Amino acid sequence: MMTAVSMRNRGLLYGGLGILVVIAIALVAPSHGYYLNIMMQAATYAIAVAGIVVVLGYCGQISLCQAAFLGMGAYCVAIGTVDYGLPFFVSLAIGVAVTGIGGTLLGLTTLRLGGHYIGMVTIGFQLIVTMVLTNWLGFTHGPDGISGIPRPSLAGMDLSGGAIYLGLCLLFLGAVTMFTVYLKMSRLGRAMQAVRDNDLAASTCGVNVFRTKVIAFAISAALGGLGGGLFAGAFSYISPDQFTFNDSVVLLTMALLGGVEYAFGALLGTILLVMLPEWLRFLRQAYLAVYGAAVIAIIVFLPRGMWGLLMDRYFKPRPMKAVEVAPLPLLARHGVPSEDVVLNIAKLAKHFGGLKAVDEVDMMVRRGSVHALIGPNGSGKTTILNVITGLYVTTAGKVEFLGKDITALPPHDRARLGMCRTYQNIRVFRGMTVLENVIVGAERGGNDVSGTDATLERALAALDFVGLRDVAHLPVGDLPYGHQRYVEIARALAGSPEILLLDEPGAGLNLTEKGEMAELLKRLQGHGMTIVIIDHDMKLIERVADHITVLNFGRRIADGDPKFALSHPEVIAAYLGEPHRDAA
Amino acid sequence: MSMLPQLLFTGIGIGSIYAMVSLGFVLLIRSANVVNFAQGEFSMLGAYLMLILLMSFHVPYFIALVVSVILMGVFGIVFGVITYWPLRTRGQIPVIISTIGAGILLENTVLATYGPSPQVLPGVFNASGVLVGNIFMDSQYLSIICTAFVLLALQYVIFEKTVVGKKIQATSQDRETAGLLGIPVVTLIFGIFFYSAALGGLAGILVAPILFVSVGIASVVALKAFAANIIGGFGSIPGAIIGGLLIGIVETLGAAYISVPYKDAYAFIMLIAVLLVRPQGLFGERVAEKA
Amino acid sequence: MLLEIKGLTARYNAGDVLKGIDLSVEEGEIVALIGSNGAGKSTTLRSISGLVANVSGSITFGGMPILGMKTGAIARLGLAHVPEGRRLFPGLTVRDNILLGASNRSGVSRSQMEREVDEVMDLFPNLKRLAGVYAWTLSGGEMQMVAVARGMMAKPKLLLLDEPSLGLAPMIVQQVFRIITEIRSRGATVLLVEQNANMALSVADRGYVLEAGTLLLSGKPEELWDNDHVRAAYLGGLAATA
């Protein structure tokens, strides 16, 4: 597809440029001395900073222990080469593996906790690593550090010369940067960004939130290890005081300065922050103070970092070229309403402390039908939807989907079975474009399409279906409210759902928009889509519903075809309250 | 002769310092949602202010104490205006980074101005301490413990008994609604910046006779105090105090009975253990299930 | 005219939520603002209270322009807002929650405040009994009563009530509305936002219907009630068949 191709072309262009830069730098780099040291420091740090881009920029998890992983990688190389006589690249691989595994374990144990807790645990981990490096004399050589770390040779080629080794570091850096750029455009990268922007919505789009976070953590740690391993070779001497909490802060600042969402931002930030103290040397004692002030200024005045500023200025999103795509295949395979029960909930209950938000509700959704769930505000409609999609743990009762008991499944596994939903308070992925939002939906595990081009095509078809193709390239936050609802619906549709759950799709829409929404629902109904819909607009409900379940105070008070349900006396009482017309 | 009582005394003394600094942390988290990584620098600045007043201006001890604590409070407001106010709508991480930047700025400004040599700051009492039974009670530890407990009691009275305290609690629990009720939210938040810096400064002044006045004070107390906060329960006032005392005691006993070099690790091992077993901390507020 | 709103436009990042609203409340009136979810009812109240950053138009309260003023300052002019979802302070007791309602008034002594708290609590059945318990332990109805009581402590010239019936059992809803009429009888002015149109119109002197950020209709409750559009929008065929 056009976009994929153009993305790839741009990537290749960047890559080619990068390699040219590497060669150019390696050619002009001095064989030793100040400039070489500066460049090596920048190159190896930048690899570790790319890890922060992945974990914080893409996945939104704060990590304050990148220097610990840098250190672990460096010590693996140092101990491997110096004490065990292993070849450099073997030691480097061990370093990457150790940090990758370390990151995974740290992630597995802590990532279920909330934001600032992760920050705190990572600080703790950082301090413990520093302490172990300092005190485990027998293994790490203690505070003396390890000197005489050799640089590698490969296939008989000596890579230990300053410029050649710098070239090697830059090649790694180039590869890491390319990897980071591509990661952002990959399925995994989109999943990470979805988790960052809205983890609930991500989970109901089929993203395994926890696993995605752990992977991001592991990648980040491994990149820290890679940077550290190369750092050890670059300076041939390492000691524990190079990998302290302060260094973690510096690495984090590098990422934020450059622009934590961008691989190139990380690069830019690293170069600047390696250079900044050097440029400020003329201030002598005061330069670290100025550095601190600069950090504040950067955060206040450059919220998206330097690269973000450049992007905002010079890279306006361009409309995509029109491409013909096949119309969205909407369940033509199943066709007409049938007696098959798609979703069956039995004696479902959800209590919050003493509050019975949902109380012994039964509901049966048949294939191809539009099933409305209505009731006054606070009657438990959204809670039921949350229980069905797995966001809330069931207190009692059972949820069956396609004949399978899914009561105990997490949200992403339910999505995998073909359950897609929208939210009352719109949950789109704000940091991503309209198209990327919908692609996340199309990438639902268990969808009948896979592969970059097919998912892209499916996403475009879904956008065609809701009429938002023209704005596919825009950041989703730039769209008006009503259109964001359509983005959510397109995201759900792109996942080819077996059942579509819509929570107040008409809320906040004006009359015209409501009419359009009704049209859209009608079209979906015509395609045989199974839909559960919550809405307050009775006109909308009357136009589309085949079956209505009415709730009040968490209990089902009526269930049946629209006519029956809406004329039920309890329903009228619930909706109109006791008539007080005499009082008025 | 058992070392235990002596170690407990020392542990409580050190723990009281962590608790005081931690209290400043907690209040900022609760009122403004600011995780202040420069809290340790408040202590350092307080100690330097005290030193300058005592040594350069020859101000009597207690007047110098009051003046430096008040100056620290004013500094806290300036700090809030610079590091928090422009970023207040941008979430937690940017504020964290800006307070880290402020910490670097403060530490190195002091270093560039007053030089690196540690200085001696006299304590509250002239005597070095008293022997009770076979426990030697360092006079400075005694004054720290007393101050910490007086502050604790005072804070309890202010927070639980006065209307202002209730307003502060309300602000921390729901800032928007507090504003709706006409509670001067912004004033209160900056009031907390004032108090939290003053508290940090006071902790610095009290700890400086033990640790000496140097820029290094900041890092000694800050991270432990932060850990205390998490162990006690993020944003919980009793949690900050109990967490601080716990860390002080555990690391002192740990150093005595397990290993001295790993002393600094105990707080963080405890921290990770608490987070794994009881993520909301010992006194953490009930985590509501309903999102 | 106590409250006068002209051409009020409010926008969140997603776009306009209010598109030029004109609305007024006279002293001693209960005015109901009804409309479906997402129509902009709460946003209207939040704009009046200064909680929405991006607003234009004009709002005057007691003749004084208040658009752009700080939330706290508006509250101190005598405007109390009981927000949607009650928004009690969960870690404070019922008594303290109510007490803090007086935060907008200056120069009231502590003992005077405590006396007033007792008086206000007397208006509500059973509230005295709950004085010492933490707010988060209350049921929805109890919370709503505490929220209204807290609003009354402000001695407001105008009380903004956002969805007081939300999630309450019919019995409780009626109790809440009885209290609203009671408040009116004590001379307070109320701007009431409700989805429960029938209930709201039953206590109101006038009503406005808001739809997707624009005012559709306004008038006396009977007029609105008899308007086919309102009936259709809220009840679909329901009212017709009832």
Place this chain on the structure above:
Amino acid sequence: METSRRSIIGILSAGACVGLVGPAFAADTIKIGMTIPMTGPGATTGQLQHQGAKLAVDQINAAGGVLGRQIELVEEDDQTTNPGMVLAFSRLVNRGDLAVILASVRSTQVNAVSEDIKKSGLPVFIGGSDPTLTHMGDPWVFRCRPNDIFSSKVIAEFGANDLKKKKWAVIHGTDAFGASGGKLLIDQLKALGITPVIEQGINNGQADLTPVVLAVRNSGADVLATYIAFENDVALFARQLKQFGVNIPWIGSASVASPISRNLAGPALYGTYVVADFDANSSPEAKKFADEFNTAHKVIPDDQPAWVYDAVMLTVEAIKKTGGTDPMKLRDALHAIKGFKGTEGTYTFDENGDGLRAYNIIQNENGNLKFIRQITPAS
């Protein structure tokens, strides 16, 4: 937009010019490079080193310079960190106009630049006392302080032979200096047939050392030996020892006698013995330097300004001998120096570049340092 881009580039390149090119000086001075910690935990010693070097340079210049040329100091901040050291050192080397470089007293920092020293082609003076620093086969390294093999020997011999103590408590920092010093001391004690009753490492910057003090007290040791680098740790330890009534003789490494420690700890350090490579009363040269330094900076100097002072003077001596600043010739001239009387002692560089071996035993007598005697251990 175009202007702003250009201005950004302008600012960046201006910054690059200021930072990278550095101020230009007249070419006829002889330049001595020096890395010192201006920031970070080592900034205390950095200041003293700066003052020591400055004093030497001022004296030489006041006396008309050397070979008719003035001497100029070029200082770079090593931030008390290893990466900072690496950059500071390479900045100095990159200038290409230096005669010699005075590097760090911190052994770990010297380690960090050991490869760069080899490649620099300049004589590099170091103050780090870790013995291995001069044993890496690098002919460019010159140490202006006796290394810790000698200091640990002196401590062990003085304690065991002069004080006649057998139950030793050895307390050392966990940093590079403390750890290696502690290890060497234990080896030296072993050679004398003594096993310490307690050996304990402590981290820098502790808020409290009660557990260590109690452990020393409970161990029944009758003599205490310490290798602790930082003055505030020394002072805190001293004070807590006194508080808990631990009054056994204490023989410490140099920082125990430093003015800062004595200022911080006051009476708590009275009576302590220190092995110091520098003492004002150890020689006339030392006395003269101490007086001059005190006049200039109102501080009684310790080894930190002294070794730097010596390094400058040794450089001048070598320049005088070779009649120029050719690094290779300077290096050979330095290796040839025999019996040069400096403030730290009498320099005779061996093949490793170690110039000194003698240590002074001094005692803190009511806050003043009393010179006891100089011990030159047999190797």
